[in-house]
Amino acid sequence: xxxxAVVLMLVSNFLxxxxxxxxxEQLQSSALDWFARFVAGFFIVLAGLxxxxxxxRPESRYRGFARVFRRGLGLMGLGLVVTMATWFxxxxxxxxxxxxxxxxxxxxxxxxxxxxxxxSLLAGIVLLAGAFWTSQVRLDTPWLLWLGLQxxxxxxxxxxxxxxxxxxxxxxxxLGHTLYPGGERRWPIPEHWQRWPLPAFAWTGxxxxxxxxxxxxxxxxxxxxxxxx
Numbered sequence: 001x002x003x004x005a006v007v008l009m010l011v012s013n014f015l016x017x018x019x020x021x022x023x024x025e026q027l028q029s030s031a032l033d034w035f036a037r038f039v040a041g042f043f044i045v046l047a048g049l050x051x052x053x054x055x056x057r058p059e060s061r062y063r064g065f066a067r068v069f070r071r072g073l074g075l076m077g078l079g080l081v082v083t084m085a086t087w088f089x090x091x092x093x094x095x096x097x098x099x100x101x102x103x104x105x106x107x108x109x110x111x112x113x114x115x116x117x118x119x120s121l122l123a124g125i126v127l128l129a130g131a132f133w134t135s136q137v138r139l140d141t142p143w144l145l146w147l148g149l150q151x152x153x154x155x156x157x158x159x160x161x162x163x164x165x166x167x168x169x170x171x172x173x174x175l176g177h178t179l180y181p182g183g184e185r186r187w188p189i190p191e192h193w194q195r196w197p198l199p200a201f202a203w204t205g206x207x208x209x210x211x212x213x214x215x216x217x218x219x220x221x222x223x224x225x226x227x228x229x
Contacts, residue, residue: 003201048172056183075104
């Protein structure tokens with residue numbers, strides 16, 4: 001599933017690059033925007049589901065919160081790298097609180113919900129519903145961007161605040177407990193991992209973070225070469 005999410009991300013971001021960097025504005029549409037939101041939500045739900053699986057491993061039970069906290073801080077640190085990179089590449093559209101920032105923070109905030117699937121589902125739904133309020137509010141300060149409260153004329157190439165995007169992560173925690181109680185599958189599924197293209201998806205999913213970091217420089221380099229020709 002994570003491999004499929006990576007492939008969808010590559011498609012979504014390449015289309016975005018064609019619009020934002022290559023000037024193909026005819027590709028811009030509400031359908032493209034919603035596709036990008038779907039892909040981001042898919043990744044975030046899987047992050048919550050994966051959290052329940054990783055913590056269900058015997059070796060993780062002894063590390064507990066410390067392991068999740070380190071993982072979250074690491075992802076937030078990588079998010080800051082994205083912030084610096086987009087400061088140069090995207091100008092005013094730089095990423096202040098994007099998907100990596102959200103997942104890093106969300107893993108830490110979601111830890112108390114492990115073992116409480118109903119509370120996780122309820123909190124996830126409330127956070128999703130909170131977007132109906134935050135989308136109507138505009139402030140004169142950027143300091144609450146992480147929460148979902150935007151200043152006037154704010155724009156970013158990747159924006160995933162806690163309200164509503166922590167909601168899908170908590171729903172992913174609920175799904176993890178529901179589909180994999182105790183870290184084991186509730187229902188058996190056919191094992192066909194050797195059939196193409198499933199091995200490719202599995203490899204892509206295992207290396208999703210590396211692909212996330214290298215794909216945009218490669219896309220932009222390719223666009224520059226094509227435009228140069």
